[in-house]
Amino acid sequence: MPRIAWWQSGIVYQVYPRSFQDSNGDGVGDLIGIRNRLDHLKWLGVDALWISPFFPSPMADFGYDVQDYCGVDPLFGTLDDFDALVAKAHGKGLKVILDFVPNHTSDQHPWLVESRSSRHNPKRDWYIWRDPKPDGSPPNNWVSHFGGSAWQLDEATGQYYYHAFLKEQPDLDWRNPEVQSAMHDTLRFWMNRGVDGFRVDVIWLMIKDRELRDNPINPAWHEGMPDIQRVLPVHTADQPEVHEVIRGLRRVVDEYDDRVLIGEIYLPVDRLVTYYGEDLTGTHLPFNFQLILAQWKADVVASLITEYEAALPPGGWPNWVLGNHDQPRIAARVGAAQARVAAMLLLTLRGTPTIYYGDELGLSSVAIPPEAAQDPWEKNEPGRGFSRDPERTPMQWDETENAGFTTGRPWLPLSDDHTAQNVDRMREDETSILWLYRRLVALRREKASFSIGDFRLLTQSGDVLVFQRLYRDERFIVALNMSSRAATVAIPEMENGGAIRLSTSLSREAEHVSATLVLDADEGLVIEPA
Numbered sequence: 398m399p400r401i402a403w404w405q406s407g408i409v410y411q412v413y414p415r416s417f418q419d420s421n422g423d424g425v426g427d428l429i430g431i432r433n434r435l436d437h438l439k440w441l442g443v444d445a446l447w448i449s450p451f452f453p454s455p456m457a458d459f460g461y462d463v464q465d466y467c468g469v470d471p472l473f474g475t476l477d478d479f480d481a482l483v484a485k486a487h488g489k490g491l492k493v494i495l496d497f498v499p500n501h502t503s504d505q506h507p508w509l510v511e512s513r514s515s516r517h518n519p520k521r522d523w524y525i526w527r528d529p530k531p532d533g534s535p536p537n538n539w540v541s542h543f544g545g546s547a548w549q550l551d552e553a554t555g556q557y558y559y560h561a562f563l564k565e566q567p568d569l570d571w572r573n574p575e576v577q578s579a580m581h582d583t584l585r586f587w588m589n590r591g592v593d594g595f596r597v598d599v600i601w602l603m604i605k606d607r608e609l610r611d612n613p614i615n616p617a618w619h620e621g622m623p624d625i626q627r628v629l630p631v632h633t634a635d636q637p638e639v640h641e642v643i644r645g646l647r648r649v650v651d652e653y654d655d656r657v658l659i660g661e662i663y664l665p666v667d668r669l670v671t672y673y674g675e676d677l678t679g680t681h682l683p684f685n686f687q688l689i690l691a692q693w694k695a696d697v698v699a700s701l702i703t704e705y706e707a708a709l710p711p712g713g714w715p716n717w718v719l720g721n722h723d724q725p726r727i728a729a730r731v732g733a734a735q736a737r738v739a740a741m742l743l744l745t746l747r748g749t750p751t752i753y754y755g756d757e758l759g760l761s762s763v764a765i766p767p768e769a770a771q772d773p774w775e776k777n778e779p780g781r782g783f784s785r786d787p788e789r790t791p792m793q794w795d796e797t798e799n800a801g802f803t804t805g806r807p808w809l810p811l812s813d814d815h816t817a818q819n820v821d822r823m824r825e826d827e828t829s830i831l832w833l834y835r836r837l838v839a840l841r842r843e844k845a846s847f848s849i850g851d852f853r854l855l856t857q858s859g860d861v862l863v864f865q866r867l868y869r870d871e872r873f874i875v876a877l878n879m880s881s882r883a884a885t886v887a888i889p890e891m892e893n894g895g896a897i898r899l900s901t902s903l904s905r906e907a908e909h910v911s912a913t914l915v916l917d918a919d920e921g922l923v924i925e926p927a
């Protein structure tokens with residue numbers, strides 16, 4: 398039996414550093430704040446924290462525009478603060494995963510400043526520069542993810558540079574070996590400081606068509622869709638050569654023991670699984686966002702699980718993500734009651750779960766008045782519903798003003814009910830979703846069936862999804878009612894009945910049930926068959 402790595406049996410918790418805990422009253426979270434809150438992660442029982450970018454940055458895209466890959470932005474603290482955070486996390490048995498943003502730098506990064514200084518600068522070809530078309534327009538029809546042309550004209554040198562996101566985020570040319578080696582060194586810099594792995598930003602976009610061919614027009618595009626979807630990303634995403642680049646990153650990560658490489662990838666399953674790489678030489682975990690994107694219906698979820706399990710390459714370790722800083726919160730999508738069912742699903746499926754901070758409180762979308770908008774995407778395509786601010790609001794810790802997040806003015810508003818929906822209050826209520834998360838995490842840690850066992854889909858009938866987790870003699874059945882109507886389901890695999898181990902309401906534990914299982918509205922059960 399192969400050794401099980403920590404990133405296989407463990408649970409990842411994502412911290413968006415601006416919003417977790419402020420320690421100096423400027424309204425923005427920071428590294429000291431995270432360090433002071435590590436006990437929350439321990440209490441929850443997770444194994445690793447992934448911290449979104451905290452590197453020096455003009456913050457055009459809140460840190461996803463990096464100006465220096467080997468430092469800490471003063472807004473978030475210092476390198477010493479970072480070292481202290483890692484030391485404390487490690488002392489508590491928590492792994493630390495960083496956000497590596499290799500596809501693009503900030504336009505204030507010294508590399509870009511040099512690169513744009515002249516057509517003959519040695520760093521010119523670190524980025525993607527092209528002449529205008531004869532009429533002066535951009536080299537091709539590529540569109541930015543945040544709207545508009547993906548090309549920015551540099552007046553002084555008369556060429557355009559490519560930016561998949563903001564014009565303040567020029568794309569590096571990863572075909573250039575000098576870029577590769579400079580970036581590899583930044584990975585080593587952080588691993589030498591003890592970092593346990595990386596989540597790699599937009600890894601599937603890192604290589605673009607060498608000939609810069611136009612993308613085909615998307616015939617299905619309509620006004621309700623973001624600008625980026627006007628064209629199909631045939632020449633800007635998922636290029637075959639990207640896998641060699643990823644192998645290069647993996648080789649660097651493998652120079653160190655026991656590190657993990659995770660990739661951010663939004664692709665259909667058959668393409669997603671290619672990011673494990675040939676013979677598993679790619680990312681350890683290509684992030685699986687299907688639960689975020691799918692319709693919340695038992696049949697849809699059943700088939701996506703089956704398809705995903707079937708598509709995994711031999712030895713490829715699965716993973717599941719329920720929320721992140723780019724997508725509407727799960728409670729906003731499916732409602733408070735189903736958010737509990739979703740938690741049970743995430744933490745009982747086969748594969749590494751990633752929890753987004755605040756989802757353990759059932760945080761929902763926070764309404765952001767237009768004048769308080771922060772997200773650059775919202776600013777570029779205003780009022781169209783694309784803003785990512787609602788899922789980036791501050792963590793809610795206690796009943797004090799600003800929920801203990803800051804003594805200053807929070808950079809984004811808190812939810813209206815933060816005096817009730819906060820860690821302190823919910824820790825006192827053992828039926829809260831916070832306790833449900835904690836109990837699910839504890840069960841997953843205690844029972845190998847959940848962390849490393851086999852998975853078998855038993856049935857999906859109507860709104861109910863039933864599956865089994867097994868390890869050696871251990872066997873558990875998970876039954877999830879994904880609707881707000883009570884439901885009855887026959888589970889032949891439970892012919893002798895069973896005992897409820899955990900219920901989403903946290904009120905039916907130890908109750909005996911029969912093979913004809915009755916589920917309340919929005920109820921999930923973990924059952925130990927007799």
Ligand code: GLC
Pocket residue numbers: 458461462498562598599661722723
């Ligand atoms: C990733 C990040 C997102 C960012 C984008 C550009 O998708 O998760 O927040 O805006 O990359 O770096």
